[in-house]
Amino acid sequence: MSLSETDIQAIWLTLRLASVTTLLLLLVGTPLAWWLARTRSWLKQPVAAITALPLVLPPTVLGFYLLILLGPNGPVGSLMLDLGLDTLPFTFPGLVVASMIYSLPFMVQPLQNAFSAIGDRPLEVAATLRASALDRFLTVVIPLARPGFLTGIVLAFAHTVGEFGVILMIGGNIPGETHVLSVAIYDHVEALDYRNAHMLSAGLLAFSFLVILLLNLVNKRTHQGLGQ
Amino acid sequence: MTEVRVRFSVELEDFSLDVEFQAPGKGVTALFGHSGSGKTTLLRCLAGLERRASGFLQVNSEIWQDNANGICRPTHRRAVGYVFQEASLFPHLSVRRNLKYGLKRVPASQRQVSFDDAVALAGLSDLLERAPVRLSGGERQRVAIARALLTSPRLLLMDEPLSALDERSKQDIFPCLERLHSELSIPVIYVSHSLKEVARLADHMVWMEEGRVRASDSLQRVLTRLDLSVERGDEAGAILETVVALHDDNYHLTALDGCCGRVWINRLDRKPGQTVRVHVPARDVSISLEKSGDSSILNIWQTVVEDIREVSRSQVLIRLICNSGRDSPRLLARITRKSCVKLRLKPGMKVFAQLKSAALID
Missing domain, CATH: 3.40.50.300 (P-loop containing nucleotide triphosphate hydrolases)
Structure with a gap:
C-alpha cells in the first residue's frame, strides 16, 4: 500500500501552497488586522465586510471572478500581459493569489480579535517606558497577541490545504503546478479508485484533527501563562 | 528655572x-x-x-x-x-x-x-x-x-x-x-x-x-483657604509639619514642636527628631483673648486673626496665623458667630488659640 508519484507530488504541492499562502497572509494580514482593530475611520466596517466576504461567498463564485479578473481579457490580466508578464490563471502563483483571498478572513479575524483584546493600556504603559511605536508592537503587541497569531496561522494553513472550488476554477488540474490534494481526491473518486481516495482523505482527516487539537492545547497553555 | x-x-x-x-x-x-x-x-x-x-x-x-x-x-x-x-x-x-x-x-x-x-x-x-x-x-x-x-x-x-x-x-x-x-x-x-x-x-x-x-x-x-474649607464642613482643618520632641510616659503623651509652638498629643510610636504631620481640625480649635492659666486644654498658642468667614448663620470659620510671614503656618478655628461678635474678633487681632486635639496623619 503506497502512494503513487502523482499523489506524493500533490501532497508536496499542497504543503508548498499552504505554506507560501500562510506566510504571505501573515505579512498582509497583520497590518490589516491592526488597522481594523485600532481605527475609528468610517472605512472600518466596509473593509471588515470585504475581508469577511470569502467566509460566505461560494468558492466557485470567488474562483469565477478571479478567473475573469486575472484572465488575459480581464483588467489585471491584460495589464500583466502589457507589462510582459504571464497571466496568473492555471499557474502556481495564481493559486497563491486565489488562496490568499480565500483564506484572508481566517488570518485577519483571529488577529483582529487578539489586537482588540489588548486594549490601549499596555501600549500607553510601554510608551511611558520609552518604547517607540514599532518597539511597542514588537515587544508588547506580538507577545500578548500570540494566541491570535497561532490561531490565524493554523486556520489559514489548514483552510488552504482543504480548498477545492476556487482551485478548480482558477487552477485547473496540472500535475506539479495546480494538482493539489483535494483535486487529487476528486480525481480518484471520479475514476472509482476508492482505495487511493481513502488514503488521501484519511490523511487529511487525521491532519485536520491534529491541527485543531494542537491549537487548543497550545492556546490553553498560553492562557494559563498569562493568567487569563 | x-x-x-x-x-x-x-x-x-x-x-x-x-x-x-x-x-x-x-x-x-x-x-x-x-x-x-x-x-x-x-x-x-x-x-x-x-x-x-x-x-x-x-x-x-x-x-x-x-x-x-x-x-x-x-x-x-x-x-x-x-x-x-x-x-x-x-x-x-x-x-x-x-x-x-x-x-x-x-x-x-x-x-x-x-x-x-x-x-x-x-x-x-x-x-x-x-x-x-x-x-x-x-x-x-x-x-x-x-x-x-x-x-x-x-x-x-x-x-x-x-x-x-x-x-x-x-x-x-x-x-x-x-x-x-x-x-x-x-x-x-x-x-x-x-x-x-x-x-x-x-x-x-x-x-x-x-x-x-x-x-x-x-x-x-x-x-486653610476659607472658601474651600467652608465646603469641607467637619473635615476642615490645618496640617502642621512638626518634629517629635519628647515623650511623657507618665501621662502617655508626646510633645511635637512646630513653627507655632509645642503641641501635646497622645503618645506616638516615633523617635524624637522624626518629622510628622498632624491634622488640627477646625472644630477642635477655640479662641480666647487671654491666656487662662487653669484650662483643661494643654495646647495654647498665641496667634493673629487673619481672616473670618461665615460658615452658616450660627458659625464662623477663622484663619489664624502663627507668626508673621508668608509661609508661616496657619490654623483654622470654627466657633459660633455669637462668640465671634462677643469677642469682637477682627483681622489683625492677637488671640490665643486653644487646640483641643490634634491627630497624626497616617
Missing part, C-alpha cells in the same frame, strides 16, 4: 479641561478633586497620552510641549514616569523583566536610579522571578512604581496609585511613597481624591473642579 509650568486645554465629547498652574520643581504636588474633575485627563496631557490636548508644558529646564511653537514630544520621548491607577504590569513578563523594560530603553549615561536601588526601595527582592498574576495588588503597585522610577524620570506622575488597594496594601505602599518623597529630587504629580493621602504626602496642592484649577498653592495655604 526649577518648576513645572502647565497650561492645557482639551475638548472631549462630554468634558472640557482648561487649566494653568505652576508647581515646584521638586517635591510632591497633589492634584486633588472629586472624580470627574479632570485629574486623570490632566495627568494624561502631561504624559502626552491625550492627543487632542494643546497647551504648554515645561519641566524644569525642558519644554516638552508648546503647541503655539509646534513643539509636542511624543510620550516615549518625555522623561516621564507614569504609575497608573491599576498597576498595568505586562502579563507576559516576569517582575524582573517588567522592571527592566523601561530601564534598558534609557541610555546608560542618563540612568539615575540603579536596578538594585529601585528593588530595595520598593521591597521587591523576593519577587523578581514571579509572574505578575502571582502578585497581590499591593505588590503589583510596588512593581509599577519601581518600574517607573527605573526610567530615571524627570517628572513622576502617579494616578491614584492607592485607590484600587485595600487598607493593608495601602499601608504596605505608604512607606515606599514616603521614601520617594524624601529621597527623590524630581517633581512628583500625585492624583488623589483622598484628602488624607494628600495631607500625608503632598507639599503643594492643585485643587481641581470641573476641569478648572480652583487653587494652586502650598498644601498649608490651600487647606
